[in-house]
Amino acid sequence: MGAWLTRHLQNALAALGQLSRAPVATALTVTVIGIALALPAGLLAAVQGAQRVAGSWEDIRDFSVYLKPGKPLEAARDLAREIGKHEAVAETRVVTADDAMAEFTEDPGLGDALRSLGHNPLPHTVVVRPTAQASTASLDALRAKLEARPEVDLVQLDTQWLARLAAILDFVRRAIWIGAALLVAAVIMIVGNTIRLDIQNRRQEIEVSKLLGATDAFVRRPFLYIGFWYGLLGGLVALLLLGAGALVLRPPLERLLQVYGTTLGGFGLPAPAVLAVIAGGLAAGCAGAWIAVGRHLSEIQPRV
Amino acid sequence: MIRLDQITKLYAGGREALRDVTLEISPGELIFLTGHSGAGKSTILKLLALVERPTRGQLLVDGRNVGRLPPADIPAYRRQVGMVFQDHKLLEDRSAFDNVALPLVIAGLTRRDLEKRVRAALDQVGLLDKERQPPRQLSAGEQQRVGIARAVVAHPRLLIADEPTGNLDAELSLEIMQLFRRFNEVGVTMVIATHDLALAGRINGRHVVLHKGQIRSDEPGVRADVRPGS
Numbered sequence: 001m002g003a004w005l006t007r008h009l010q011n012a013l014a015a016l017g018q019l020s021r022a023p024v025a026t027a028l029t030v031t032v033i034g035i036a037l038a039l040p041a042g043l044l045a046a047v048q049g050a051q052r053v054a055g056s057w058e059d060i061r062d063f064s065v066y067l068k069p070g071k072p073l074e075a076a077r078d079l080a081r082e083i084g085k086h087e088a089v090a091e092t093r094v095v096t097a098d099d100a101m102a103e104f105t106e107d108p109g110l111g112d113a114l115r116s117l118g119h120n121p122l123p124h125t126v127v128v129r130p131t132a133q134a135s136t137a138s139l140d141a142l143r144a145k146l147e148a149r150p151e152v153d154l155v156q157l158d159t160q161w162l163a164r165l166a167a168i169l170d171f172v173r174r175a176i177w178i179g180a181a182l183l184v185a186a187v188i189m190i191v192g193n194t195i196r197l198d199i200q201n202r203r204q205e206i207e208v209s210k211l212l213g214a215t216d217a218f219v220r221r222p223f224l225y226i227g228f229w230y231g232l233l234g235g236l237v238a239l240l241l242l243g244a245g246a247l248v249l250r251p252p253l254e255r256l257l258q259v260y261g262t263t264l265g266g267f268g269l270p271a272p273a274v275l276a277v278i279a280g281g282l283a284a285g286c287a288g289a290w291i292a293v294g295r296h297l298s299e300i301q302p303r304v
Numbered sequence: 305m306i307r308l309d310q311i312t313k314l315y316a317g318g319r320e321a322l323r324d325v326t327l328e329i330s331p332g333e334l335i336f337l338t339g340h341s342g343a344g345k346s347t348i349l350k351l352l353a354l355v356e357r358p359t360r361g362q363l364l365v366d367g368r369n370v371g372r373l374p375p376a377d378i379p380a381y382r383r384q385v386g387m388v389f390q391d392h393k394l395l396e397d398r399s400a401f402d403n404v405a406l407p408l409v410i411a412g413l414t415r416r417d418l419e420k421r422v423r424a425a426l427d428q429v430g431l432l433d434k435e436r437q438p439p440r441q442l443s444a445g446e447q448q449r450v451g452i453a454r455a456v457v458a459h460p461r462l463l464i465a466d467e468p469t470g471n472l473d474a475e476l477s478l479e480i481m482q483l484f485r486r487f488n489e490v491g492v493t494m495v496i497a498t499h500d501l502a503l504a505g506r507i508n509g510r511h512v513v514l515h516k517g518q519i520r521s522d523e524p525g526v527r528a529d530v531r532p533g534s
Contacts, residue, residue, distance in 0.1 A: 208393050213383030214410045304350050
């Protein structure tokens with residue numbers, strides 16, 4: 001057991017030594033692997049972060065009650081007071097047609113169009129914020145009741161866009177998983193091709209070793225360790241890239257989230273994701289080496 | 305005891321390299337396989353190294369037909385056979401020490417045992433002072449001696465050599481043959497293929513002459529050991 005471990009340790013260190021003797025080639029390969037691992041890991045982390053933030057917004061179940069055009073502001077205020085008495089409602093706020101117009105005219109795309117109309121087409125609106133304890137059933141009942149009122153034109157849930165965002169994020173997440181699978185396949189091919197070239201370069205050594213009685217496992221082992229190191233170093237480079245990306249993106253993201261009234265909680269990869277990146281690198285590196293060794297070692301037979 | 309029993313070897317394309325060859329090799333023997341190019345000398349060595357398999361016939365080692373060994377068992381068999389090549393087959397990026405150590409690394413010896421045996425082997429071929437030098441810094445004769453040290457370091461039961469003096473001048477060739485003779489005298493069984501009849505004739509050993517894949521003559525060694533310069 002001790003000799004077995006010693007042999008593996010020697011092989012592992014020898015493989016690391018071999019990589020260190022070609023620093024530029026090794027750095028290039030490891031960087032490519034790192035980028036291939038960092039891309040999907042970073043995108044997945046971003047999507048998961050977005051899903052987390054969107055999830056925190058789901059507690060906000062505000063909805064807007066649009067009055068019919070031409071209804072007076074007093075009607076909106078009366079309605080707001082009446083809605084405010086409902087047990088499921090925490091607060092109400094009236095957005096006047098003028099306020100809405102002022103807000104929309106600041107928009108460079110909509111402003112010109114609205115001004116060209118010559119009058120304000122927007123209705124007064126009551127924005128309703130339910131209590132945290134309000135049940136979906138009670139809110140549905142309230143909404144139905146409001147929609148039935150003659151002065152109300154439309155009741156719109158403001159959280160519908162969140163549902164759409166969640167659907168988009170889910171789609172993007174799945175697309176990233178597919179991309180991740182392709183990139184991991186690329187890592188396997190990169191490592192496999194690098195090992196293939198290494199096998200070709202060490203053809204004489206392999207031939208001589210086989211002539212001297214080396215088993216396939218003995219010949220295979222150094223190449224598997226090279227794959228192991230490529231995977232491990234590639235994983236570490238990926239983590240470095242992700243860390244650097246997080247440093248650069250954190251300030252603008254914080255500013256963006258402030259606009260939406262939320263804050264950036266945990267940012268960066270959680271510990272399981274860090275382990276997953278390393279494990280993914282190792283698995284891809286070892287798989288690439290195993291495939292290359294399996295394919296090409298048998299082609300090299302000793303000659304006398 | 306090694307026995308080639310009515311062995312025929314056909315290569316791809318139908319070329320017949322050996323035809324019904326029967327040859328017994330007793331423990332401790334020194335056998336020279338001689339003959340012209342294409343006579344079948346190298347084929348016999350390839351069969352003994354299990355680089356090639358017989359097309360017909362049996363290759364028996366201690367009664368076991370190793371000619372039909374499954375591939376997984378071949379490495380263990382080869383670890384009992386030392387091999388010396390005309391082109392040395394030394395690894396250029398390794399020192400003489402590391403080249404000689406390779407069979408022991410493959411056998412899984414501990415570092416301490418390995419160092420002791422490698423130094424003993426290098427001492428036997430007179431290259432202990434050059435153990436750190438890579439092959440390119442050694443002369444052709446020295447390279448061949450490193451190759452011989454590598455072949456004997458694991459104490460093989462059989463040593464085979466294919467034209468081991470093919471690239472050496474007469475003086476160095478004789479020196480190498482004397483080295484083989486010394487190892488044979490301590491019990492190593494040897495089969496040496498050479499086309500140099502004159503050189504082989506100066507060494508006391510069994511001489512098997514091959515011609516067109518068949519044994520033309522088989523004479524036991526009768527001559528006394530050669531003396532340097534004789």
